Amino acid sequence: MLAGHLSPASGAARTIEDLPFTARVYVAAVLAAGLATLVLSPPHGITNPVLLVILLCCSTLASVMKVPLPLRSGSSTMSVAFAVHFASLLLVGTNETLIVAAAGAWSQCTFKTERRSTTHRTLFSMASMVITVKAAGTVYTWLGGAPPSQALAFAALAKPLLGATLTHFVCGTILVATAIGVSTKQSILRVWTGNFLWSAPGYFVGAVAAAVAATIVHSGGYWMALLAAAPPYFIYHTYKVYMGRIHDQQQHVQQVSDLHLATIEALALAIDAKDQTAQSHVRRVQVYAAGLARAFGMTENEIQGVKTAALLHDIGKLAVPEHILSKPGPLTHEEFQKIRIHPQVGAEIISGVPFPYPVAPLILSHHERYDGKGYPSGLKGDEIPIGARILSVVDYFDALVSERPYHKAMTVEAALGLLQQEAGKALDPRVVQMFSDMYPSLAAEAEASQEPSRQLTRAPSHTPEAAPAAGLVHDSVRTNVFHDIALAHREIYALYEIAQAMGSSLAVSDTMALISSKLSNIVPFSCCALFLYHEETDTLRCRYATGTESDTIQSMRIKSGDGLTGWVARNRRPLVNARPSTDFDAAGVPSDATTLQSALVCPLMFNERFIGTISVYHTGTSVYTDDHRRLLDRISEQAAAVIYNSMVFEQTQEDSLTDPLTSLPNTRYMFMHLTRELARAERLNSEVALMVMDLDNFKDINDTYGHHVGDRALRDVADVLRGAIRPYDMCVRYAGDEFIVVLSGCGAEEAELKRAELQHAVDDMPFAARAGTTLQLGVSIGASVFPHDGNSYETLIATADGRMYRDKTGRKAHGEALVLEVKT
DSSP states (O other): OEEOOOOOTTSOOSSGGGSOHHHHHHHHHHHHHHHHHHHHSOOSOOSOHHHHHHHHHHHHHHHHSEEEOOOSSSOOEEESHHHHHHHHHHHTOHHHHHHHHHHHHHHHHHSSOSSOOOHHHHHHHHHHHHHHHHHHHHHHHHTTOOOTTSOOOTGGGHHHHHHHHHHHHHHHHHHHHHHHHHHHTOOHHHHHHHHTGGGHHHHHHHHHHHHHHHHHHHTTOHHHHGGGGHHHHHHHHHHHHHHHHHHHHHHHHHHHHHHHHHHHHHHHHHHHHHTTOOTHHHHHHHHHHHHHHHHTTOOHHHHHHHHHHHHHTTGGGGGSOHHHHTOSSOOOHHHHHHHTTHHHHHHHHHHTSOOSSOOHHHHHHTTOOTTSOOSSSOOOGGGSOHHHHHHHHHHHHHHHTSOBTTBOOOOHHHHHHHHHHHBTTTBOHHHHHHHHHHHHHHHHHHHHTOOGGGOOEEOOSSOOOOTTSSSOOOOOOOEEHHHHHHHHHHHHHHHHHHHHHHTTOOSHHHHHHHHHHHHTTTSOOSEEEEEEEETTTTEEEEEEEEETTHHHHHTOEEETTSHHHHHHHHHOOOEEEEOTHHHHHHTTOOOTTOOOOEEEEEEEEETTEEEEEEEEEESSSSOOOHHHHHHHHHHHHHHHHHHHHHHHHHHHHHHHTBOTTTOSBOHHHHHHHHHHHHHHHHHHTOOEEEEEEEETTHHHHHHHHOHHHHHHHHHHHHHHHHHHSOTTSEEEEEETTEEEEEEETOOHHHHHHHHHHHHHHHHTOEEEEETTEEEEOOEEEEEEEETTTOSSHHHHHHHHHHHHHHHHHHHHHHHHHHHHHHHO
16 A cells, blocks of 8 residues: 655645646545445445454554655655455455555554654545555456355456455556655656666455454464465565665765766865855856746756856856956956857866756856846847756846945845836746745855855965064864855955056056055055165165055165064064064064054065065954065065066156256246146136246356356255245256246235345355365346246247246346445
8 A cells, every 4th residue: 555745846845735736636626536435335334343453453553564655855655455345345345345445544554654644645545555455356347256145256256356456556546646646747758767667466365364363264264264364475575675676776876976966066075156246146047047947847866957157157167267257346258258168168167067957058058048148058038048048147136246346336126126117027926926926035045055065175284384473373273165265366356456546547646556456456554655765875765556555664764683573684584473562662663552563574585686675464463474565575586576667667767857967847848837827827817926037147257167066056045945835835946057947826916025035045145166165156037927928838938038038137136336436
């Protein structure tokens, strides 16, 4: 006898509502048919109640002696109670046997079960047995079987008993096979041939044993009839041994399958980690996809295919360069074409694996669009496999709510809203709606599926070395292995980004700003600083700093050999986890207020020449490891050449805009500055004063004392002029012995005052031409004011130049008058 435990694909159905609609209809129909059979087939009158009770007891006992059937879903069992049914059919009749069969079915579902049987399952088993026995009894009577009141002739039983046995087998097994098929959406014929057909011989052996027992009972040999229990027990034992072997084989196959799946999963997680995503991504996608596949009524094999495809759908990204996968900005046309190959590559890789369910077609089509604008084949609508349409939705959703290098994570509500916008365009609207409806339950299931046992970790093989710095980290920190994979690929991409950034700017500060923004992805810091070495003074000056206390650090000047930076400059070796306060003390900055607790300092070497250090500081204690030192060392190697070239470029640029004799800005720089200032003054409706000045009697100094003395006179005058103007004003060596001063926001009255002040400053400057000889220097100055004296720098210079020559003439006349007065 069979007891079918109806179940959906996810496990045994606890209520009838858990069953698919078709299965619920089928169960209701069987229950109605069974009830009708019982009502329409009452016992004709029990002539031998003792025998009926014995048969009931035998049926109950035989039902308890059951073996589980090797079904993947649900938990159907088989017992040898069919032998008792045959004996009861021969001894008490069909209608009375219905009671015996129903009692046996109830016992089989109630006693010695792994879990309590649900009501609908028990009732279904009882109803199916009632229908089966009624059909077998009808065939037995129709083929001439003797009623219970007549003596049994063993030879005459052959035909009707054979028909009844065949009917019992076919009807009972098909009823249960159909229940399993409709509840799990499997082929009914496949379920029947694969799980029940093999049991047919046992039915016929049980029928012969029942015929022998019934014949003996009719002859009055009740005790002798007990010998007929031997064949059914032998059948039970044979079933049990056979089923045990099948169970062992299935268990072995399942273990091997689980091993293969675990191997696939581990590789998939490693591939997923390469994309710098959490290893939970593929698990969530797998849970979401399996839940949707189940909701759409896919078979168990198809669901397993979807789950495997969810693990491996991005395996083709192994053929896509890492810098394209991790690119934060938009892809170029060529880069997008490279991305488009990954479904085909993945499908080709997987096509070589003999999965017992479809996987490669799902991987191939998971980037197709519902509107036909996807890739690689441009499939549209239902042309796309349902499994691929499911994968598209869940993968897109999880990508939206996850942090990626190319976008920030969205909220769940925003992501679901975007799915709705794409429904009918990129995504199947039915799948989108189903996912939106099921998301709360799927999210809970995904959260529960994050097994701690899969959070693989490793302990470092050695503790970090940090000599010769103090305050090192010696703790053995456990690291997630998938995190290690992600870090390895993040390191490659960060180095690639830094290499790209280095060539995009010629200025030292701009170069360091780009490097520090990329460096934070692989080396944590609260503050990053660049110190450049000046050979003339043997000091290191901070040229760039960003982050915590960057303003203080940027003002630091450290003597070589002092502090962390000075130690690295002297020894040309990195320092790990030293105390940042040492640098503060070396720079003469109070260190007690700093919040920085650990530092990593690496030297910058170019062609074996020390040019400076890159220093990173952190507010945490003992943050840096040898891995951080290795990375910063590698970056320092790349950065040294770029920073050196930037220094050369800035020096060259400064030289091109600076007068080499006086270190004042030159004419070229003046025109750039003056153009900006005049445009600004015009925009703000303000004034700009321009003064042209010429050194008096400069030719006499050169002719009398030599050009080297004249050069020294120019430098001294330049120093006086530079010191006499505001920091934001500009003094330029214009040509020869001429200078120009630009005064922003200065009117005519202020310009006249400044003109007199500058002339007095030069007049009061002592200049020793040679030992014992002091000369009186002087300058003639002419001023013009924008916009009153002109709207262009050419006009302003010409006007000021003319006034300067008038001033020179006046000064010369005044000087000659003074000489004449002295002589008089």
